[in-house]
Amino acid sequence: MAVTVTTTPPDTEIQGLVRLLPASLRPFALLARFDRPIGWWLLFWPCIFGLTLAGGAYSHWHLALWMLIGAIAMRGAGCVYNDIVDRDLDAKVARTASRPLASGAVSLKAAWAWLILLCGIGLLVLVQLRIEAIFVALCSLALVAAYPFMKRITWWPQLWLGLVFSWGALVGWVAVTGRADSAMLWLYAGTIFWVVGYDTIYAMQDREDDALVGIRSSALRMGAQIRGGVALCYLLAITGWGMAIWQVRPQGQALIALLPAFLHLALQVVTLKRDGSNALAHFRANKVTGLLVALACLVVGVTS
Template structure:
């Protein structure tokens, strides 16, 4: 039986639109899908958009395909919600022992496990509808990610680097945009994917520092516990690898000056994150983690403007 919905979840932003406007019966499901904190959807979406924009520049398209950008946005929200629902089903006992997560809908009893499964299927069907709207090669590429998505919530029980598995899952979109444009996966897409894995590994390490003490108590693992006070060095190395791999992707795709300016601005943002980080300040860790949306949008803007600029240049030179 489902219990009464809580008015808010502890780790959601205060005054978010779900808590303010959603009907009480719907609210716990929106909270379960994390629609009260959209940062995860942004971070899942951005590699898709990067890949679409990088492919547009390589194909000398006038701009990134708006249809693909919209489809990826819908898919990111649906699949992030499905992933969070699956995570909360598996982690319901752990969530009850952690102050930041014990008010989540399943852990608190606001949503029953059977109802959560039904909601998971609903969200997955939306994601499937989006996937089937893509070219066949991209459909096959997308389906190949499901195994990684399914096992991620279990990784913190068996490995100290669950962030590496999350990196693979959240970076799959770096292949999807390119696959949708070229019907293949080429070196630039693979390099973009590898760089994105490093990026996700780093920013989720920052996020994990919020729960470092609780994780140690309940016996789950993370890179925050693994690296401890050496986290700044691990982050610096991961972010450096991210920028190098992205630069190699730009070279392989034949990107122009605007893409390189976007990458330099992105790199500067990552440098600032490492410089500001205090792993003993949970609020700052959360703020720096969330700032990766802005970093990603900066890179997307550079890639998109470069596609537009290269197309105009090709017209002018023809």
């Protein structure tokens, strides 16, 4: 099937620090999406949600640094694994046809070796955690492994991604407390819906190509109601985060800490264009959302 012509920016571009690498290493950096740091920020922030809301902002500050390293490495590993599984589909979609595996810039054997190296870095980060948090982190592996196949069997792969990308909230919480409780579960639930919302926006870029090659997504499923669907996801996210905060500090003023994040998400919904022409910018704006929620969790966590 021929690649569909589109005005959507390519998924891989040599920019930023990637330009400084030797030419032979650039395809591996692109394969791990080191040119697009938004992905590791979105994986990192849920870890900080859990760490700070559990009251570990000061006592466990060093874990935040390890979690950032882990987010960079494991997001990279996830991208490499996803591209290994999706290399044939990627070649049929205009935005992803330039990815190193789909374009042939990196061999399948080399991609597997790169994946193992990135997982080794993730393992180094993992052993910095208490045993309970290590166990929680390892429980996510099955979800991670299954994710690339979800777009083939369900219209809601974004929900599965939510389960995966929100897992850091569980790890961060247990790394501090050593246990699970209702606040942690509410925090996880809210973060899942946040991920579904922003990844639905991201999927708006590929609706035409996805429909042609048979890839399913929440953006296609929501159809003309996509703005309302994203609004509902964001509302559920705020609700989950609010309930988590309430479990930690059951006072009305504590919920005010979420107001900046609420307004930021509302602005995304109001300004989102139905044709997806500003979808990428809105998706990337969720790096700020993560920061705002992290600050809310920090304020509540240190005062509880």
